[in-house]
Amino acid sequence: MTIKKKYSSLPFVILFILHSLLLLYAFYKKSKEDRRNMFLLLLSNIGIAYIFEYPILNVYRAYRYKPKILKNNLLDNVLGAVISQGIIVPFTAVFLTAFNFGKKGKILFSMYYFFIERLFVKLGIYKQYWWKTIYTPILIYCYFGISNLWYNQIKKGNSNVLAITHFFCVNVVSINFLFVLAIMKKIKFGFGKVSSWHEHFLIVPVYSILLSFLxxxxxKKGGFKPKIIIFLIDLLIDLLLWKLNILKVKLNALFFFLLRHVLTIYCAVFFRKLVYMGKGRV
Structure with a gap:
């Protein structure tokens, strides 16, 4: 059983709407303080999902999504992964954590994803290479457990978890921003004059992690001087990649460099205040 090309995106859209409603309901039922912690948890969950997807999807190509939303097959594949692993699953994890679902609830939702994956395979909108469906409920169950632990540590103000959460928040925004530019065909990473999108998605996560960390x-210490120093280092990295023809920019190059790094540093400032709000640090 396969689904017609023009309807390939429909299952992704339905799941996106359904799980968005679950997330919105969870935020609606919680207090202002809980909502802040849940928002930080959401970005952390997305960050964890992106790290997982890098070796599984980008490097070892375990499976392929076919939502048929974008014309380019590889970009379409990554978009499908973003919707599935970067939105739908993290949304579910936050919902389960918000309402403190126990072991049975986590198992139920893990099996739900098992059947969704089998359905997607039958519909022809998801293809497995070396990945086995049985891996999915096992790993998702573990992911739900991590979400619970992470949320509890955020609430307790665990310094290590808060620091990593801060990084995840910045990195998620950075990766999504770069992905939008890639979809618009404004930037591309790769070696040589002609490079593949596969090369792009091998380089971009590493690039984003480095710049988000910086x-x-x-x-971290506040003040204007460290921001200027890191901003200049970021520009030098981009200029070097540009000169080596590893970074291809169709936007005005200076505009891209400035916008990219101003946005990242601004996000770092904003999320630091959000993460450490009420924790005695700003």
């Missing part, structure tokens, strides 16, 4: 570092 941005977080620049706001």
């Amino acid at each position: 941005a977080v570092l620049s706001v």
Whole structure:
């Protein structure tokens, strides 16, 4: 059983709407303080999902999504992964954590994803290479457990968890921003004049992690000078990649460089205040 091409995106859209409603309901039922912690948990969950997807999808190509939303197959594949692993699953994890679902609830939702994956395979909108469906409920169950632990540590003000949460928040915004520019065909990473999108998605996560780490570092002690220093280092990294023809920019190059790094440092400042609000640090 396969689904017609023009309807390939429909299951992704339905799941996105359904799980968005679950997330919105969870935020609606919680207090202002809980909502802040849940928002930080959401970005952390997305950050964890992106790290997981990098070796599984980008490097070892365990499976392929076919939502048929974008014309380019590889970009379409990554978009499908973002919707599934970067939105739908993290939304579910936050919902389960918010309402403190126990072991049975986590198992139920893990099996729900098992059947969703089998359905997607039958519909022809998801293809497995070396990945086995049985891996999915096992790993998702573990992921739900991590979400609970992470949320509790955020509420307790665990310094290590708060620091990593800060990084995740900045990195998620950075990766999504770069992905939007890639969809618009405004930037591309790769070696040589002609490079593949596969190369792009091998380089971009590493690039984003490095620059997000530097941005977080620049706001750690406060003050204006560290931000300027990191900003200049970021520009030098981009200029070097540009000169080596590893970074291809179709936007005005200076505009891209400035916008990219101003946004990242601003996010680092904003999320630091949000993460450490009420924790005695700013």
